[in-house]
């Protein structure tokens with residue numbers, strides 16, 4: 001079948017838009033971005049604070065500005081963004097979509113999946129209790145406050161103490177909601193000291209470590225949380241933060257194999273998946289990096305997409321990077337090999353390619369829920385932790 | 388003044404109200420909450436039971452079998468999704484396997500003829516993803532999946548279309564039985580005068596029964612916790628996996644749902660508090676341990692929802708139905724774990740019970756009756772988004788049009804939970820990460836209330 005388009009990109013977040021812009025810049029004819037929401041831009045659309053664009057734009061801006069800028073650039077570059085069009089499934093280059101006008105199909109020479117990541121909601125974390133109103137994720141919290149200018153409550157508990165958790169603290173403070181506490185199952189918070197001080201520190205939020213939520217109390221509205229150490233904290237709002245799960249449903253239902261802990265599609269260092277012509281980029285493949293890393297994925301994948309479009313080049317095999325505990329997972333990204341550890345550990349990380357050890361990092365403390373990168377190594381086959 | 392007031396807008400009360408409006412009667416349906424179907428009727432395992440394992444000769448056995456026939460015939464036209472998946476009882480040890488022949492005989496005693504005992508190998512061929520250690524099984528092809536949310540709403544919609552007055556937030560607190568009529572007073576002081584009263588108050592059935600001066604049963608809530616898994620798990624199963632009941636345990640089942648998920652549960656805990664619909668650590672952990680044995684691959688899938696429902700169990704093993712001429716009162720008590728299936732049969736039975744205490748009625752002509760067709764929510768049915776429209780909830784593919792329709796319908800949604808039961812909105816894997824705010828904004832637009840009310844803040 002002759003393709004309708006050269007490249008179909010699923011998802012108009014930072015990764016998808018950046019890939020589209022770069023492909024057009026390199027002269028690809030018809031690049032279509034399919035986006036299920038009515039507005040392009042992805043997650044940054046509703047993250048109102050600074051923290052976007054450092055690596056790709058070389059300046060700091062807010063989420064909504066960043067989303068608008070990428071969208072404008074894509075439009076200028078001649079990218080066709082189809083809004084309100086959701087991709088339900090694909091077989092090879094054939095994409096089955098649904099939108100305002102109903103179902104339709106599109107045939108693409110190359111497919112780039114950039115469907116992003118979400119936070120695990122309360123149920124997915126198996127937190128017991130009733131199901132009252134006032135239970136949110138950072139994502140839903142930010143949509144209520146940023147996109148719809150709503151107040152959410154008066155007193156909140158934030159579950160998690162990684163970067164995004166502190167972003168939630170900031171959002172709550174702006175929305176006039178006092179943060180009663182942050183709780184993390186880990187022995188310490190996992191963000192940078194300056195971010196902690198500027199958020200939790202400034203708003204005098206205690207961080208309870210080594211505990212989780214044992215129960216949510218309240219029938220119609222949240223009344224309190226009970227922690228695993230028996231402590232009870234009165235609140236009317238609970239925000240579950242982080243604990244990322246890729247939006248991998250499209251990738252999985254197409255039969256792409258997944259990394260077991262990250263639950264993201266397996267890719268090589270050129271973002272090739274196991275299926276020829278299908279690439280995967282952004283936080284779908286490394287849950288979760290900052291948006292600029294996703295955008296750089298998008299730029300970098302373009303070269304590999306060109307190789308496929310013009311030379312039909314595809315790797316013979318796409319294997320995951322092997323890891324073992326305490327390393328949770330590793331995947332290629334635009335800034336090298338991205339990986340995460342499961343707990344606070346001190347040691348070094350050894351990077352191998354086949355049987356050859358290519359690099360060993362300095363000995364240091366590695367913090368869970370943080371994205372780490374080892375730069376400049378292609379062909380990485382294994383990451384090992386050395387005490 | 389009404390001819391009949393039905394107290395309780397669960398699946399049973401709604402079915403009764405609907406049945407009564409098929410007669411030339413004035414009917415009121417009184418529900419304490421702000422919506423119908425929002426109690427036990429929304430939190431069950433959603434299986435249309437054949438009644439193969441009921442106690443032969445019991446009222447429950449008779450009404451489940453009859454209700455099964457009535458509801459499966461009614462569902463397609465009303466837009467209630469039913470999936471004819473069938474079930475297989477699976478034995479995991481020798482004691483359970485030894486129970487199978489007796490269960491097969493029980494099925495026959497209940498006049499269910501299609502159950503068939505099969506060996507472990509045959510079980511595995513039917514369901515290759517089951518865990519190790521299967522010792523035998525019994526297929527029950529007639530156990531179907533049904534949409535539990537649309538069922539009471541469809542009944543209530545037809546009742547209202549045909550003249551029934553639905554009063555929500557009407558929590559009956561007092562009754563005054565006179566010689567000709569009864570006055571029911573709600574906690575907020577509103578009154579309803581009626582000739583006859585039907586008690587379909589579910590978990591509070593005994594309380595109302597006492598108000599009418601009767602005794603004979605006490606509700607002993609039995610909580611059932613359930614875990615709903617991601618739709619990506621759906622291909623793991625073809626049919627419902629039922630436990631083999633033994634002397635010690637009733638066991639948990641693993642079932643697909645019409646919405647395209649897999650459900651694991653329920654637990655069975657006797658509790659005191661009739662409002663304790665929360666899940667518990669023990670409950671969740673027990674279910675996961677069972678699930679791990681039954682369908683190991685399920686444990687790798689994400690969980691979409693956890694909830695609990697309370698069965699209106701009593702000290703008796705059978706339904707507690709009674710009719711009282713002196714107070715012109717019919718009681719449908721103790722409808723514990725099969726009431727979704729038996730609802731339409733209970734409605735038929737109620738008309739007979741009312742007649743037995745003096746209510747004379749005539750059926751309306753067919754052309755005096757308006758029927759309702761709900762939008763089917765089942766994954767196997769055609770869904771509105773397939774014809775087009777702006778999708779708001781991406782996980783469940785719910786369109787803006789459906790949200791507006793649910794809020795402006797005959798029996799409208801008043802809160803997010805009501806919207807969820809009418810459209811599936813927010814019932815999916817992201818639990819509102821992407822769309823909760825947009826859904827509340829759209830809902831507020833449809834009915835003019837503040838967005839914060841839809842967020843449950845007021």
Ligand SMILES: Cc1cc2nc3c(=O)[nH]c(=O)nc-3n(C[C@H](O)[C@H](O)[C@H](O)COP(=O)(O)OP(=O)(O)OC[C@H]3O[C@@H](n4cnc5c(N)ncnc54)[C@H](O)[C@@H]3O)c2cc1C
Nearest residue numbers: 011013014015036042043051086087115116282283290291
């Ligand atoms: C609450 C929160 C706060 C954050 N704060 C920061 C921050 O301060 N700084 C920072 O750098 N990063 C931050 N991040 C991380 C980062 O913004 C996002 O994860 C990033 O946007 C990921 O980019 P992406 O392009 O991979 O995916 P996304 O931005 O998630 O975009 C994916 C897009 O794909 C669309 N889509 C998905 N499936 C389909 C389908 N089947 N069909 C059509 N379209 C589909 C989605 O609608 C979405 O628009 C934050 C993330 C969150 C959740």
Ligand SMILES: Cc1cc2nc3c(=O)[nH]c(=O)nc-3n(C[C@H](O)[C@H](O)[C@H](O)COP(=O)(O)OP(=O)(O)OC[C@H]3O[C@@H](n4cnc5c(N)ncnc54)[C@H](O)[C@@H]3O)c2cc1C
Nearest residue numbers: 395397398399419428431432434559589611696726727728
């Ligand atoms: C875990 C579990 C699994 C189950 N699985 C199945 C199954 O697979 N198949 C099946 O057929 N059945 C099943 N059931 C049983 C089924 O859900 C119930 O039998 C059925 O929902 C009972 O309906 P109801 O209308 O009697 O009660 P409810 O749904 O509880 O309705 C009673 C209503 O009365 C109202 N009310 C109470 N007191 C007053 C008052 N004073 N004034 C006004 N209103 C009042 C309440 O607010 C409530 O809405 C299950 C039950 C549970 C708990």
